[in-house]
Amino acid sequence: xxxxxxxxxxxxxxxxxFLRPRLFLALLLLPPVFWLGVVYLGSLLTLLVQSFYYLDGxxxxxxxxxxxxxxxxxxxxxxxxxxGRTAGMAATVTLAAVLLAFPLAYxxxxxxxxxxxxxxxxxxxxxxxxxxxxxxYAWKLILSKEGIVSWFFNQLSLSWLLEGILxxxxxxxxxxxxxxxxxxxxxxxxxxxxxxxxxxxxxERVPGSLLEASExxxxxxxxxxxxxxxxxxxxxxxxxxxxxxxxTLGDFIVPSVLGNSSFFIGxxxxxxxxxxxxxxxxxxxxxxxxxxxxxxxxIARKLGAxxxx
Amino acid sequence: MQTAISFxxxxxxxxxxxxxxxxxxxxxxxxxxxxxxxxxxxxTTSLRMVAGFDRPSQGEIFLHGVNVSQLxxxxxxxxxxxxxxxxxxxxxxxxxxxxxLMIKKVxxxxxxxxxxxxxxxxxxxxxxxxxxxxxxxxxxxxxALARALINKPPVLLLDEPLGALDLKLRQQMQIExxxxxxxxxxxxxxxxxxxxxxxxxxxxLAVFNHGKIEQVGSPAEIxxxxxxxxxxxxVGISNLISGSAAQAISGSDEAxxxxxxxxxxxxxxxxVPEGMLATDxxxxxxxxxxxxxxxxxxxxxxxxxxxxxxxLETTSMDxxxxxxxxxxxxxxxxxxxxIGD
Numbered sequence: 001x002x003x004x005x006x007x008x009x010x011x012x013x014x015x016x017x018f019l020r021p022r023l024f025l026a027l028l029l030l031p032p033v034f035w036l037g038v039v040y041l042g043s044l045l046t047l048l049v050q051s052f053y054y055l056d057g058x059x060x061x062x063x064x065x066x067x068x069x070x071x072x073x074x075x076x077x078x079x080x081x082x083x084g085r086t087a088g089m090a091a092t093v094t095l096a097a098v099l100l101a102f103p104l105a106y107x108x109x110x111x112x113x114x115x116x117x118x119x120x121x122x123x124x125x126x127x128x129x130x131x132x133x134x135x136x137y138a139w140k141l142i143l144s145k146e147g148i149v150s151w152f153f154n155q156l157s158l159s160w161l162l163e164g165i166l167x168x169x170x171x172x173x174x175x176x177x178x179x180x181x182x183x184x185x186x187x188x189x190x191x192x193x194x195x196x197x198x199x200x201x202x203x204e205r206v207p208g209s210l211l212e213a214s215e216x217x218x219x220x221x222x223x224x225x226x227x228x229x230x231x232x233x234x235x236x237x238x239x240x241x242x243x244x245x246x247x248t249l250g251d252f253i254v255p256s257v258l259g260n261s262s263f264f265i266g267x268x269x270x271x272x273x274x275x276x277x278x279x280x281x282x283x284x285x286x287x288x289x290x291x292x293x294x295x296x297x298x299i300a301r302k303l304g305a306x307x308x309x
Numbered sequence: 310m311q312t313a314i315s316f317x318x319x320x321x322x323x324x325x326x327x328x329x330x331x332x333x334x335x336x337x338x339x340x341x342x343x344x345x346x347x348x349x350x351x352x353t354t355s356l357r358m359v360a361g362f363d364r365p366s367q368g369e370i371f372l373h374g375v376n377v378s379q380l381x382x383x384x385x386x387x388x389x390x391x392x393x394x395x396x397x398x399x400x401x402x403x404x405x406x407x408x409x410l411m412i413k414k415v416x417x418x419x420x421x422x423x424x425x426x427x428x429x430x431x432x433x434x435x436x437x438x439x440x441x442x443x444x445x446x447x448x449x450x451x452x453a454l455a456r457a458l459i460n461k462p463p464v465l466l467l468d469e470p471l472g473a474l475d476l477k478l479r480q481q482m483q484i485e486x487x488x489x490x491x492x493x494x495x496x497x498x499x500x501x502x503x504x505x506x507x508x509x510x511x512x513x514l515a516v517f518n519h520g521k522i523e524q525v526g527s528p529a530e531i532x533x534x535x536x537x538x539x540x541x542x543x544v545g546i547s548n549l550i551s552g553s554a555a556q557a558i559s560g561s562d563e564a565x566x567x568x569x570x571x572x573x574x575x576x577x578x579x580x581v582p583e584g585m586l587a588t589d590x591x592x593x594x595x596x597x598x599x600x601x602x603x604x605x606x607x608x609x610x611x612x613x614x615x616x617x618x619x620x621l622e623t624t625s626m627d628x629x630x631x632x633x634x635x636x637x638x639x640x641x642x643x644x645x646x647x648i649g650d
Contacts, residue, residue, distance in 0.1 A: 207393065207395065209391045209392075209393055209395035210395050210397060212360075212362050212382065212389070212391070212395065213389070213391060213395035213396075213397075213456075214397075214408070215361075215362075215381065215382040215383045216360060216361075216362075216382050216383070216387075216388055216389045216457075217383075217388065217408050217409040217412060217456070217457075217460065218383045218409055218412040218413060218460065219383055219408075219412045220381070220383050223412060227408075227411075227412075228397060231399050232398070232399060
């Protein structure tokens with residue numbers, strides 16, 4: 001008791017909380033719960049509510065009445081085009097990111113020496129340290145008609161190949177810097193780290209002895225990969241694809257810097273809530289990526305992506 | 310006797326480090342053979358070179374007369390039980406055990422039947438549907454064993470498979486492993502740093518030190534006739550006496566070892582019987598271990614000897630009273646083992 005009397009204030013607070021673990025927990029969770037519950041989920045809810053209002057085309061006013069009219073508008077030809085284009089791009093970017101990230105992550109975790117591992121980690125992380133805008137504009141220059149890519153094709157006397165690619169319908173354009181193909185390259189570039197890191201984390205947790213055990217039991221490298229490595233790294237692939245997929249779905253900067261006149265969801269949201277003041281349609285469009293992600297996660301779960309977690 | 314595994318002047322270097330340094334060794338068919346040594350002595354690297362996870366820097370390894378030095382693991386007729394068991398976490402126990410059959414494209418029904426047989430053999434019936442994470446350490450160990458045996462390999466490699474188990478379970482598994490080995494009649498090559506385990510289970514063993522083999526022999530040979538000071542010290546308690554003390558006791562300056570259980574404790578005034586050697590000292594430490602007591606005696610001639618004494622008629626009170634007493638140590642001349650370098 002004597003010790004308690006002489007205790008400092010911080011010690012007395014500690015002792016007080018030590019005996020009341022529930023109060024301690026409540027104090028600990030208050031800030032994140034406030035942040036998630038009010039700031040984050042609250043604004044999401046407001047967004048959802050907005051999407052059930054509609055814009056009166058005659059007065060230009062938002063009518064605050066619950067209706068599905070705005071969601072109906074999503075089904076018009078031009079909006080479906082936007083959704084399809086965005087989802088298609090997101091899926092292609094995700095697939096390309098998996099194909100690029102997996103070998104890199106595999107090498108880093110399973111074969112690289114500690115030193116080259118550190119260098120590889122750093123080189124994956126490094127681009128994230130500079131502004132994304134700067135990097136996107138840098139790509140604009142790299143891909144432009146006078147840029148280094150065109151120059152390179154020229155030096156190799158392969159300009160005809162580049163021209164041919166750019167003339168392809170659906171993915172071509174006047175130059176790489178104004179074409180879906182250029183857009184695809186930049187998307188893959190900016191989101192690749194978000195795919196590499198989760199796959200690396202997943203592979204890091206696969207002990208080397210599992211791969212040895214598989215080979216020991218007669219499986220060659222390919223079958224070991226298919227039966228052991230891939231299933232165990234799958235949660236990482238899913239986590240990475242959630243990043244690349246949703247980041248591409250929601251991005252409006254890359255398409256406005258490098259795209260042509262065809263909109264992506266992000267750009268459409270921006271213009272609806274800005275110039276045309278159609279907040280309900282903007283809100284409804286925003287729910288589309290969320291719905292797509294929800295469906296994606298359900299499918300991933302059905303495929304057993306989270307069983308090895 | 311048919312040779313199962315031959316190491317012929319095998320070395321494995323990692324940069325400057327010679328993990329395995331020019332070893333030659335024959336392991337025979339049907340043997341329970343142990344590679345014993347401290348960590349970093351090259352025993353695990355040697356095992357991994359048989360499995361194919363490592364390749365020799367120099368020399369060759371033959372498996373039943375076939376040079377396998379450059380073959381990948383999946384083309385070698387050996388299977389391994391790993392130290393961490395290496396069970397596939399995303400598969401059930403039955404799928405783990407029948408993995409080797411699945412790779413060989415054995416039909417599913419046959420696979421499951423044989424997995425059940427193996428579960429029966431390792432005494433884990435009806436656990437086929439569980440995931441490895443739902444098993445205890447001892448159960449995982451048995452699943453790993455069943456998985457490695459299902460392909461009926463002529464040689465089974467075991468890399469410290471009991472290291473993670475508690476003492477009681479370890480002793481039980483030692484006996485079980487030995488029984489299974491005799492039942493299936495194949496060669497077991499067993500890596501351990503536990504000398505007691507090695508003595509319990511092996512038909513023969515090789516003692517490794519600094520990447521070299523110090524001695525190969527049966528447990529009794531290794532224990533009773535250690536060829537080097539290292540073997541004498543690593544297997545059992547060393548009790549090595551050398552130099553002038555050896556000269557004074559035995560009349561020769563050759564170093565010798567004597568096992569703790571061969572030494573009698575006696576009053577320092579008692580005469581020395583015929584055929585016995587003796588030296589005097591003071592009991593420095595008494596360690597009461599229930600079944601027996603260990604005395605550490607500081608010799609008047611310098612150095613110390615450990616004496617083990619079964620508590621046949623003595624109680625803990627009696628033995629602890631021996632501390633700081635002067636004693637005479639006696640042993641039969643025939644129990645003294647000369648040690649070369």
